[in-house]
Every structure is written in C-alpha cells, then in structure tokens.
Amino acid sequence: MDRIRAIIVKEWREVFKNKFVFFTVAFLPLMITALPLGMIYFATGSESFAGVTAADLPPQFSAMCGELSGGDCMMYYIVTQFLLLFMMIPVIIPMTIASYSIVGEKTTRTLEPLLVTPVTTLEILVGKGLAGIIPAVSATWIGYLLYAAGAHIMVDNPAVVGKLFDPLWMTAIFVVGPLLSVFGVSIAVMISSRVNDPRVAEQISGIFVLPVVGLFIGQTTGFILVNQQFILWMAGILLVLDSVLFYFAIQIFQRETILSRWK
Amino acid sequence: MMNNEPIIQIKNLSRSFGDILAVDRVSFVINPGEVFGLLGPNGAGKTTTVRMLAALLEPTSGEAYVAGFQIGKEDQKIRRKIGLLPEAPGLYDALTAEQNLAFYGAMYGVEEISRQIKHYLEFLGLWNRRHEPVATFSKGMRQKLAIARALLHEPEVLFLDEPTSGLDPQAARLVREFIAGLKGEGRTIILCTHNLEEADRLCDRVAFVNGHLVALDSPKVLRRKIFGRKVVFHLVEAKTEFTQVVEPFDFVSEVQVVENKILASVEDPEKNNPEVIRALVEEGAEIQFVGELRRRLEDVYLELMKSAEGSNNG
Ligand SMILES: Nc1ncnc2c1ncn2[C@@H]1O[C@H](COP(=O)(O)OP(=O)(O)OP(=O)(O)O)[C@@H](O)[C@H]1O
Numbered sequence: 032m033d034r035i036r037a038i039i040v041k042e043w044r045e046v047f048k049n050k051f052v053f054f055t056v057a058f059l060p061l062m063i064t065a066l067p068l069g070m071i072y073f074a075t076g077s078e079s080f081a082g083v084t085a086a087d088l089p090p091q092f093s094a095m096c097g098e099l100s101g102g103d104c105m106m107y108y109i110v111t112q113f114l115l116l117f118m119m120i121p122v123i124i125p126m127t128i129a130s131y132s133i134v135g136e137k138t139t140r141t142l143e144p145l146l147v148t149p150v151t152t153l154e155i156l157v158g159k160g161l162a163g164i165i166p167a168v169s170a171t172w173i174g175y176l177l178y179a180a181g182a183h184i185m186v187d188n189p190a191v192v193g194k195l196f197d198p199l200w201m202t203a204i205f206v207v208g209p210l211l212s213v214f215g216v217s218i219a220v221m222i223s224s225r226v227n228d229p230r231v232a233e234q235i236s237g238i239f240v241l242p243v244v245g246l247f248i249g250q251t252t253g254f255i256l257v258n259q260q261f262i263l264w265m266a267g268i269l270l271v272l273d274s275v276l277f278y279f280a281i282q283i284f285q286r287e288t289i290l291s292r293w294k
Numbered sequence: 295m296m297n298n299e300p301i302i303q304i305k306n307l308s309r310s311f312g313d314i315l316a317v318d319r320v321s322f323v324i325n326p327g328e329v330f331g332l333l334g335p336n337g338a339g340k341t342t343t344v345r346m347l348a349a350l351l352e353p354t355s356g357e358a359y360v361a362g363f364q365i366g367k368e369d370q371k372i373r374r375k376i377g378l379l380p381e382a383p384g385l386y387d388a389l390t391a392e393q394n395l396a397f398y399g400a401m402y403g404v405e406e407i408s409r410q411i412k413h414y415l416e417f418l419g420l421w422n423r424r425h426e427p428v429a430t431f432s433k434g435m436r437q438k439l440a441i442a443r444a445l446l447h448e449p450e451v452l453f454l455d456e457p458t459s460g461l462d463p464q465a466a467r468l469v470r471e472f473i474a475g476l477k478g479e480g481r482t483i484i485l486c487t488h489n490l491e492e493a494d495r496l497c498d499r500v501a502f503v504n505g506h507l508v509a510l511d512s513p514k515v516l517r518r519k520i521f522g523r524k525v526v527f528h529l530v531e532a533k534t535e536f537t538q539v540v541e542p543f544d545f546v547s548e549v550q551v552v553e554n555k556i557l558a559s560v561e562d563p564e565k566n567n568p569e570v571i572r573a574l575v576e577e578g579a580e581i582q583f584v585g586e587l588r589r590r591l592e593d594v595y596l597e598l599m600k601s602a603e604g605s606n607n608g
C-alpha cells in the first residue's frame with residue numbers, strides 16, 4: 032500500500048508540472064460541463080418547447096419520460112443527450128496522464144532504477160493507473176455535479192433535474208465512468224510501450240476515444256437510445272474488456288519485456 | 295565457512311538478443327567484500343551481465359546465484375539485497391533530490407528513511423541542495439544522487455555501471471574515493487568501467503569480457519601473466535656483449551637492447567636482480583639505475599583484446 036501511495040504521489044508531482052496535462056485535466060471537464068449547460072440555457076430561453084408533444088420525440092424515449100409533459104420530456108431528452116459526452120472525461124484524462132507518465136519514464140530512463148527495486152509490476156501499474164483514474168473519476172463527478180446544479184438553476188421543473196439522479200445516470204457516472212477510466216489507462220500503457228513521444232501516445236490512444244464519440248453521434252442522430260439497458264450493456268462489455276486489457280498491460284509491463292523489447 | 299561462500303556465482307551464463315550473443319557462457323564467482331571489475335569494449339555484454347544479476351533480464355541459458363538466491367527463481371529476494379547504479383542515472387527531474395530518495399525509500403520499504411537520506415546526501419555533499427528539483431542538477435550531482443539512491447537500503451551487493459563516466463576529474467575522484475570507502479564497509483561491489491586506471495586502483499579482481507570471459511585475475515597477476523616482469527638496466531653505454539652476460543641465466547628471457555638500456559624479463563626480480571647486476575659489473579658495465587618496467591592495466595587490456603581479435607579473425 033505504501034508503495035502504491037508513493038507512486039501515485041510521485042506521478043502527480045511529475046505529471047502535473049506538464050502544462051498540457053494540467054490543461055487537459057482542468058479544462059476538459061469544464062468544457063464538457065459548460066457545453067450542455069449552454070444548450071439548456073438557450074433551449075429554456077426559447078418558447079418553442081411549449082407546444083412540443085410526446086409525438087415529436089423518438090417513441091422509445093417518450094416511454095422513458097414517464098409522467099413528464101411533452102415540453103419537459105424534450106428538455107429531459109436534451110439533458111440526456113450529453114450523458115455520453117460526459118463519458119469522454121474518464122477516458123481522456125487517464126489516457127493523458129498515463130501516456131505522459133509512462134513515456135516520460137522511458138525517455139528519462141527512470142524505469143530501470145525503478146524495476147530493480149522490489150516493487151511488483153502490479154503495484155507499479157495500479158499506482159500509475161490510480162494516478163490517472165483518481166483525477167479522472169473526480170473530474171467526472173465534479174463535472175456532473177456542476178451540470179446537475181446548473182440544470183437545477185435553469186430548468187424550472189424539478190422532475191426533469193431529478194431525472195439526472197435516476198439509476199440510468201447513477202450507473203453511468205459511478206460504474207461506467209470508472210470502468211472507462213480503467214480502459215483508458217490500459218490502452219495508454221500498451222501504446223506507451225511502443226512510442227517515445229507522449230503526444231504521439233496520446234494521439235494514438237485518442238483513436239480509442241472514438242467509440243465513445245461514435246456512441247454520442249449515434250445517440251444524437253437517433254440511432255442509439257441511451258436507456259438503462261444500454262448503460263448496463265456498456266458496463267458489462269467494459270468489465271470484460273478492462274479485464275482483458277489490464278491483463279495485457281501487465282504482460283507488457285514485465286521487467287524483461289521493458290528492458291529487452293521496449294524501444 | 296559462511297564467510298567463504300561466494301556471494302555471486304555464475305555458471306555458463308548466456309544471453310542473446312535475437313541473433314546477437316551478448317553474453318556467451320560466462321562463469322565466475324565473486325567473494326563477499328570483493329570489489330570486482332568488469333572490463334571490456336563497448337557491446338562486450340557488461341551491462342547485460344549486470345542486468346541479469348540484478349534480476350532485470352532473464353538469462354537465455356546458464357544460471358547464477360546472488361546472495362544465495364537463484365536469479366529467475368528468487369528475484370524478489372535478490373532485489374532486497376542489491377543496489378544498482380545504472381548506465382543512465384534516471385532520476386525524476388521534476389522531483390527534488392529529497393523527494394527522489396524518499397520515493398525509492400518507499401519502494402524498498404526503508405524504515406529510517408529520513409536518517410538514511412540525510413546520511414547519504416551529507417556524505418555526498420548534496421544536503422544543502424536537497425530541496426531543489428533534480429532538473430537543476432549538474433551531471434556529477436545527478437550521478438552522486440543516483441549512487442545515494444542505490445545505497446539507501448544498505449544493499450549487500452552493489453552494482454555500479456560506469457560510475458565515473460562523463461564526470462570531470464574532480465567529481466570522478468570524489469566518486470572513486472567514495473567507492474573505496476564503501477569497500478571498507480565490507481560491501482561487495484561489481485564495477486563496470488572503461489577507466490582502467492580506476493579498475494586498477496579499486497578492484498581486487500577484474501574480469502575482461504568480450505561476449506565470453508577473456509581473462510580473470512587481480513590486476514597485478516594479470517599484468518605479470520601477460521607481460522612477465524620486465525627489468526630495465528640503465529647503463530652508461532649498453533654494449534652488445536653485455537647481453538651475452540645476461541642471457542645465459544635460466545631465470546632471464548627476452549633480452550633486448552634499447553639505446554643505453556638493457557631490458558629483460560626476469561622471473562623473480564627481488565631475488566634474481568643482484569646476481570644479474572653482479573655479472574654485469576664484473577663484465578665492466580657501468581650501471582646507473584635498475585628498475586622494473588611498470589605495465590599499466592591498460593596495456594594488459596589492449597594486449598588481451600588484440601589477441602582476442604586475432605583469434606576471432608583466424
Ligand atoms: N535490449 C536489447 N536489445 C537488443 N540488443 C541488445 C539489448 N541490450 C543489449 N543488446 C546488445 O547486446 C550487446 C551487449 O550490450 P551491453 O550493453 O551489455 O554491452 P556493454 O558491455 O555494457 O557495452 P558498453 O561498454 O557500451 O556499455 C550489444 O551488442 C548490444 O547491442
């Protein structure tokens with residue numbers, strides 16, 4: 032435990048000295064929170080919602096609205112649209128942190144003195160992983176709370192805001208979020224073993240953010256309906272994916288592999 | 295009994311990287327408290343050998359024991375017993391000197407970490423700069439900090455991979471004196487170096503490697519083995535008939551005349567020289583000085599590598 036804590040503290044000391052990392056961790060969540068709030072602001076400002084009926088919404092979605100009136104359901108629809116956007120925070124932040132921390136250790140040749148100590152591969156990866164996951168998950172939660180607070184101020188019907196705390200959102204924020212951050216870290220570890228520039232590592236890792244972006248687009252265009260079932264499926268798939276990826280990350284992080292095959 | 299057990303035992307250790315055979319069936323033992331030099335040209339496999347002994351790389355074949363534990367089988371136990379100064383110091387630039395050491399203290403689970411940090415930073419003259427980020431340190435300061443890091447947990451065996459390379463003469467000397475001091479503490483030290491002067495001064499025994507083991511002995515014995523002991527007789531005038539006086543002795547070989555000097559390999563100069571001198575004086579030679587031709591370890595090295603090359607090409 033002491034070792035893992037020492038690794039986390041060390042990573043933070045190192046990685047947050049980097050302006051780019053600091054910027055990503057601080058501003059990405061703010062942007063992702065501000066965007067939907069802005070949308071809601073403009074939506075509530077217009078009168079066009081008053082006449083909206085359930086018929087104007089995708090039928091499956093109307094079903095999720097329950098008691099809400101047509102206009103409120105539309106509002107809820109908009110609010111929900113951004114759930115997947117939020118899911119980008121827990122993927123991108125740990126990817127950035129892990130890329131910089133691992134490629135950084137490679138280029139400054141600090142891995143050899145670290146690997147010669149009795150620290151285990153698992154401890155290193157858990158330490159480095161948590162150094163990315165903790166800020167990512169905190170940022171997601173803080174962003175989400177800001178979003179809920181903003182929505183509360185701007186949206187009149189408390190029932191709509193209340194929907195932000197229903198099981199769908201809770202599962203997304205508290206289960207899928209952390210699972211996505213494990214996904215981000217594992218991908219970054221694997222990519223970082225192959226490249227020597229943290230920016231390149233980040234960009235390649237960025238490809239793996241695309242599925243989330245794809246889901247987001249799928250949702251906005253009406254191809255995908257983000258409901259409770261969808262989120263549970265996502266959690267299940269991520270759980271399997273994370274286990275497999277983390278296993279490979281450990282294999283790649285063996286002393287022998289790092290010193291004989293990492294370039 | 296216990297003290298005589300070798301602390302490092304290597305049997306037919308090999309390691310290849312693809313087609314490259316970096317270490318080729320090397321065997322030797324190192325005794326506790328010994329300072330053991332690993333010498334050889336670039337790419338001779340010194341670093342690879344050290345990495346295998348430090349449980350970082352697996353051998354392709356052969357086996358080795360460090361502090362009684364087998365590499366590849368009891369790596370975790372080995373790691374607690376050894377310290378390594380790698381080729382590159384590899385410090386965390388954004389962290390201060392103290393934070394760097396504290397981090398490694400945590401990795402090793404060192405108990406009295408602040409005391410250890412103070413001890414080594416003071417000893418190496420870095421205590422006043424402990425709160426400065428390593429990014430601001432000079433090469434020599436980094437090297438010293440990396441040495442402190444390797445010693446924090448008081449390892450029994452210390453691997454130093456080129457500890458003085460790239461240091462200015464003064465810093466190199468400080469590090470060398472520091473190593474000599476460690477020797478006094480009874481630690482076993484494995485020293486890779488290209489500085490033969492350094493190996494000569496610090497090492498009890500040296501191994502010349504070039505993939506395989508070329509030679510292994512104390513610097514003194516190696517010098518003698520390769521060159522014998524050469525005695526120089528400085529005369530007022532070195533006439534050729536004097537060589538006929540010297541040559542007949544059983545214990546003398548390879549007699550040469552160079553300017554006003556006679557050079558000869560003598561088996562046991564302390565014992566044999568008086569006899570040779572007497573014979574020369576009787577023949578009318580006027581002797582100015584008699585001395586031993588000192589060979590440097592560097593000469594031994596060059597000679598060994600030359601003959602190794604010859605045998606490779608042949
Ligand atoms: N990770 C690796 N992958 C491929 N080849 C390697 C690797 N590490 C070492 N080698 C090769 O093994 C051989 C021995 O290298 P090593 O670093 O052990 O030599 P060395 O004696 O320490 O040399 P130097 O004096 O330059 O430090 C070299 O040919 C080197 O190219």
Ligand SMILES: [Mg+2]
Binds near residue numbers: 340341342455486
């Ligand atoms: Mg080397």
